[in-house]
Amino acid sequence: MSQLPEQPAEGPVPTSADVARLAGVSRATVSYVLNNNAAVRISDPTRRRVREAAAELGYVPHAAARSLRAGHSRMVLLPTGNFPSGQLHHRFLHELESGLRRLDYTVVQYGSLGLDADDAARAWAELRPAAVIVPGSVPLAPRGTAVLRRSGAKAVITLGPRPVAGAHALIMDQRKVGDCAVRHLLERGRRRIGVVMPEEPGLALFAEPRLAGARQAAAGTARIEPLPLRHDEESATALAARWRLLGLDAVFAYDDVYAMLLMRALQDTGITVPGETAVVGADDLMLGRLLRPRLSSVRMELDTVQSLADLVDRLVRHPGREPERHDLLSARAVHRESS
Known part of the structure; x- marks a missing residue:
């Protein structure tokens, strides 16, 4: 009777302690380096040594554990909705995602079709995001904003033609x-x-x-x-x-x-x-x-004084302020032959 070939046994999951031993540093140093903590001064050679050790071992930080310690994640949740096709919204999403990545946030798109406003807000809150940016085509009520804030979200931001009470608003006035x-x-x-x-x-x-x-x-x-x-x-x-x-x-x-x-x-x-x-x-x-x-x-065109990512980061770092409203959209006619 034929037998399946034996599969090699997987080794234990590497831990931050393993990285610390290989790099010759403390576990706290590993945490500071891999979480990009700028508040602690660590030399560039030490940072390189920690990252090389983590790469060699295949270690990555545990996002859920980090979120549990902080009470929120470095996640910016972007519920999926109907965006008008066109260069403006592609530029908006690209600028937002690349800018937030530069600031060490992770942008996660979340399918929200079929959820009403209350269910959607609870589903987003379960992920403990640092911020939620809600397109105008996705339902959000003031109750949902309160649920998200109580769950630890530092900033709830709407994107669309109309603001929602209690949330910051990025207005694209069509x-x-x-x-x-x-x-x-x-x-x-x-x-x-x-x-x-x-x-x-x-x-x-x-x-x-x-x-x-x-x-x-x-x-x-x-x-x-x-x-x-x-x-x-x-x-x-x-x-x-x-x-x-x-x-x-x-x-x-x-x-x-x-x-x-x-x-x-x-x-x-x-x-x-x-x-x-x-x-x-x-x-x-x-x-x-x-x-x-x-x-x-x-x-x-997007008419902003600061980049979208910097704006989101500021709202996350300074929660509890009165809701802000930013008008993002400017428009001009381009005359060609059809008119």
């Missing part, structure tokens, strides 16, 4: 995007302006404020027509087929992706861009510049 797009069209003499409202789940959080900004810019001077649109060719073709009946001479198409979809359908129907209809998107994607006509767009 009204600025719609306002900027419509002002650009008004300057070019357009007075009957459609505004695309994506029908995809989760995007209303961003589309509705953009529509509100468009209406604010056009108040008393132009007509604003909301245009429901799915992100598929059939929906765009159907909208283009009744375009002339709508009597519109311009469209703010929510973002560049929807703008490209709709502009192609309008052109296929025989509607000239920008002759009969001017088109403006948002995000200023490189692909939009390759179209003919080149796509006008709203470029969005």
Whole structure:
């Protein structure tokens, strides 16, 4: 009868005491070095010796034990939600994650779909994060903020168009995007302006404020027509087929992706861009510049005095302050051939 080959027995799990013996230092020194404790002066050769010993033994600090001692972790929890596609939010997440890593935090994304506001907050609190950054598409109530603070979270931060009582707020006011797009069209003499409202789940959080900004810019001077649109060719073709009946001479198409979809359908129907209809998107994607006509767009920037990671770190290191509000979003129109 055939037998499976014997598997080599795994050795014992290395401990900080093993690292200390190999490096010739105390366990406290190992802890200071591997936890990047800057409050204790340790020479560079000693730091190198400790790290080399840890690497040789395959030792890593026990995050749960460290969290138990401190009452919280170096974890920044980022519940997953619906972010609008585009360069701005990719830049935001990259800057945040890389900056927090530089400051010795670990960013952990947490799937929160299907959880209501109270259940989500309790689930996050179980992990004892140092901070939680909650996107606007993920539910958070003042009760949840209190639960997180009682569990040891030093900072609860919301990211989106609206603040939540008791939490710090990073505001990305999407009204600025719609306002900027419509002002650009008004300057070019357009007075009957459609505004695309994506029908995809989760995007209303961003589309509705953009529509509100468009209406604010056009108040008393132009007509604003909301245009429901799915992100598929059939929906765009159907909208283009009744375009002339709508009597519109311009469209703010929510973002560049929807703008490209709709502009192609309008052109296929025989509607000239920008002759009969001017088109403006948002995000200023490189692909939009390759179209003919080149796509006008709203470029969005993060408008911060300090880096996002430094801001989060300051809120963690100084808990208990009154909630802060930071407006992050600035917008400007980029005029090209489509408008």
